[in-house]
Amino acid sequence: MKTRTMTALLLSFGLLLTGCAQNAPVASQSSKAPLSAEQNSTQAQGLVASDTWAKAAESGMSAAFGTLHNSADFPLELRKVSNAQGDEIQLHEMTGSGQNMSMKQLEGDLVIAPGADAVLAPGGNHLMFMDLKKPLVAAQTTTLTLEFSDGSSTDIDFAIRNFDGAKENYDEHAGH
């Protein structure tokens, strides 16, 4: 009886977390809420994404941001990001400091330790659209598929917003 009560509570708060972490109707949708650590059988199920958004752009390059939380008790290794349009989307990291920061493609996976957040933000790590096939129109949403090293994947909605920043320079020596 006690076990059942606990399960109900876990379920309830799991749902609560999913609903409230966004506090937004369409901004983003996390993967399935974690019921408990043991039940996260795949990396994709361990991901809780929040505040996910992408910079509006008519064409060319753009970027996407948000907080990727690992609710599992094993690391998440984000390997590949794609979308239905077939855009090339890279995982980028920022290097350098101050006014001299530049970005380059992340070598290997983006690894999120158990319980940790990967914060993707302007001026920091981000997802990079290399050459948009379709415009990212403000107020609309775009869906990205995040694929992990275990082959699991999940679709995340990114709210599209106007943004004047995120004009990071490329590191010319990084092979772009």
Added chain:
Amino acid sequence: MSMPDINVPRRLLLGSTAAAAAGGLLTGFGAGGLRSAEAAAPAQEAPGGPGFRLFYGQYQSGIIDAQQEHAVFAGWDVLWRDGSRKQQLQALLQMLTDDAARLMGGRGVLADTEPEMAQPPSELTLTVGLGQSLLDVAGRGRIAQLPAFAGDELEEQYQQSDLLIQFCSQDPTVLHHAVRAVAKNLRGLTKQRFAQAGFMRPMPGRETFRNLFGQVDGVNNPKDQLREQAVFGDGQDSWIANGTTLALRRFEMDLDRWDEVDATGRDFALGRRQADGSPLSGTSVDDPVDLAAVNELGLPSIAANAHVALAKPSHAAESIHRRGYNFDDGQHAGLLFASYQRDPATSFIPVQQRLAAADALNTWLKPVGSALYAILPGISEGGYLGEQLFS
């Protein structure tokens, strides 16, 4: 999504603190060391506590709740792209819902470059309304537009916009941030028509305030249940259940010529005493406006063309709830008249027609702005403002 049927305190269901709380609870039960960025944020007042107005509810906030001291009424016209306008409107409303929920919860909007300015929200409310043009795009709802009133000298920039958001807060800095954050998100999607800022301060223990003529404004506003009935309907809905309408009029005051009027003349024009707001038919501000009362000469105490004589609702259906603000934009000063009512055709419009035709105060008033908006119903968490128009 539907909320699980468990007894979680309501304030836990709202905003960032809720996420933090839920995160903390999860830590206790399972994934050890779970920590969200929000959980790590310093403790703050929970939405629903002092300093917060609720975003989710039966009605939008900022309508029948207590008036905050600072306001900006911002109007935008939508710039349509190719494709379905209905879908574009829907996306716009979803974004505004997200913006309003975050800002009223004391958080920055997505892509916010100054999220720190959202704290503490200081009773911030965002109240969203649509002009008839957008109801037409949605294909549902009819409120029409305000007619031309006698004496109108409307300026293009203060006329009807497609979209209106009433921003209110006790803190003008928080307010400025909220307006700017939303305006930045609307760039490219809209053209801003106006941002009309206003201020007021309730008199001690009351909801009335001094307007810039020096008069006590808002005396006869309906209260409590009567207010709710006037705004949202009494057995009969507004244009939509749990929605209402907002009439927004901008009146410039000719304060230099008002200076020339002595106290008696001022009181005569209003029908109330400037000193304490009492009607000329009584002695206390709470006395009723009695149009049958006569003075010692046998003449009506309140002239037939006094403002209060014409503004007085002739029957209950004419009741409106005023939520206006003073303005001084550096060039002109006056009153940003804002009233909420279930059906403007039976309330605001006939009252305004009477006033426009004969109000003794018209001598010192110049109407330069006029617009009417369909104020959307409140929503529950997971929904978006205007969702009823698209179902």
